[in-house]
Amino acid sequence: MNHPTIDFVTLGCSKNLVDSEVLMGLFERNGFHCTHDASHPRAPIAVINTCGFIEDAKQESIDTILEFANRKDEGKLQHLYVIGCLSQRYQAELGREIPQVDKWYGKFNFKQLLADLVECSHLSDADRKLTTPPHYAYIKIGEGCNRQCAYCAIPMMTGRHVSRQREDILDEVRQLVGRGVKEFQLIAQELTYYGVDLDGTRQIASLVSEMADIEGVEWIRLHYAYPNDFPMELLDVMNAKKNVCRYLDVALQHISDSVLQRMRRHVTKQQTIEFVRELRRRVPGICLRTTLMVGFPGETEEEFEELMEFVRWARFERMGAFAYSEEDGTYSARHYKDNVPAEVKQDRLDRLMTLQQHISEEIEAEKVGTTMRVIVDRKEGDYYVGRSEFSSPEVDPEVLIQTKRKLRRGHFYDVKIIDNEAFDLFAEL
Numbered sequence: 001m002n003h004p005t006i007d008f009v010t011l012g013c014s015k016n017l018v019d020s021e022v023l024m025g026l027f028e029r030n031g032f033h034c035t036h037d038a039s040h041p042r043a044p045i046a047v048i049n050t051c052g053f054i055e056d057a058k059q060e061s062i063d064t065i066l067e068f069a070n071r072k073d074e075g076k077l078q079h080l081y082v083i084g085c086l087s088q089r090y091q092a093e094l095g096r097e098i099p100q101v102d103k104w105y106g107k108f109n110f111k112q113l114l115a116d117l118v119e120c121s122h123l124s125d126a127d128r129k130l131t132t133p134p135h136y137a138y139i140k141i142g143e144g145c146n147r148q149c150a151y152c153a154i155p156m157m158t159g160r161h162v163s164r165q166r167e168d169i170l171d172e173v174r175q176l177v178g179r180g181v182k183e184f185q186l187i188a189q190e191l192t193y194y195g196v197d198l199d200g201t202r203q204i205a206s207l208v209s210e211m212a213d214i215e216g217v218e219w220i221r222l223h224y225a226y227p228n229d230f231p232m233e234l235l236d237v238m239n240a241k242k243n244v245c246r247y248l249d250v251a252l253q254h255i256s257d258s259v260l261q262r263m264r265r266h267v268t269k270q271q272t273i274e275f276v277r278e279l280r281r282r283v284p285g286i287c288l289r290t291t292l293m294v295g296f297p298g299e300t301e302e303e304f305e306e307l308m309e310f311v312r313w314a315r316f317e318r319m320g321a322f323a324y325s326e327e328d329g330t331y332s333a334r335h336y337k338d339n340v341p342a343e344v345k346q347d348r349l350d351r352l353m354t355l356q357q358h359i360s361e362e363i364e365a366e367k368v369g370t371t372m373r374v375i376v377d378r379k380e381g382d383y384y385v386g387r388s389e390f391s392s393p394e395v396d397p398e399v400l401i402q403t404k405r406k407l408r409r410g411h412f413y414d415v416k417i418i419d420n421e422a423f424d425l426f427a428e429l
Contacts, residue, residue: 003032005043012051018140020049025128026114036131044078050086054325061086069100083110085157135410136183145189150264153327163194177216185221192225202231212241225250227275228267235282245389251291255310256303287390289318295345296324297336319356357422364420374399376407397423
């Protein structure tokens, strides 16, 4: 039996994307056709997977829901369903404000939507429908977080950390390799906590090592580590396994001891500096990505300048930053006043990102004349667009290759870097 088409819209992080892919796969195995992030949604059913991380993300989710609610009022949409973090946290309030939504689902019960619409014949996560290019995929190895950082609402939405069973993860990787996937982005709210809830030990190093031994796995890239209690044996795996990218995404947030203490990060400035030094010492050439926050309650100009000086010293290859957003129910919302003016937050954010742009341009310039192995993601105009092991999809700089040869998407090529911009490289075969 054929069922209607469903338009899926995914907002927020790659963890949400995995949930959408799982749900889309389940629907397609049960006779539906699913589209994802269509530029002109026309299906009779829409599912919106929401983000509730910070104010801007929440507003984007609400605006998207309202856009589809208007389509329903106009008779262009028959059914509207909402899942994800925002729905998990504000389901009752949203239900009163937006009655056009047929049903709201949270972060963990979203598969119930399928059962509510059709008598299910197949419920295996292994059939997830990839929305990424077919040569890479995100692998979620855990959900939730045990940290209680003052500013973060995520534990209120996702609960405590729960690790996926190792064999489930490895089976999924094997199945995706069989479908042509070569590159795997490992994701979790805190990747390096993997296994602690299973047997009390951090198992991320052995998990990555086993994954690297699976034939057909070309690249593994690690996202969202935490500096406190970092399992250094993971660096040994990174050195030993050539298909484990020398890349680590670890959010540091700040460097001032007073700010870190108010943030409840349980790490000091000196420990952070030693951590960065140790990463670079043990894995020569490692690419570090971090996220920093400006405008946390009480942040002084001196504390911000301390952060700027740290960035000048650390010279992160990749860096993102955002301004503090007060989130209902968090420790900082209950105990601190959001007293840094919005214009000051924006000014500090601009100054920090301008500094990072100069650092990135210098780092990228050092690569001119070198040879790099890249994977081709797509063609754009006159260029094939690829990435090295030091770049994650969507968020990191790319390598633009100009050639008269026809290159194949998802294939690796050795290229010579001939020029650079602040964030991208130019290359030839």
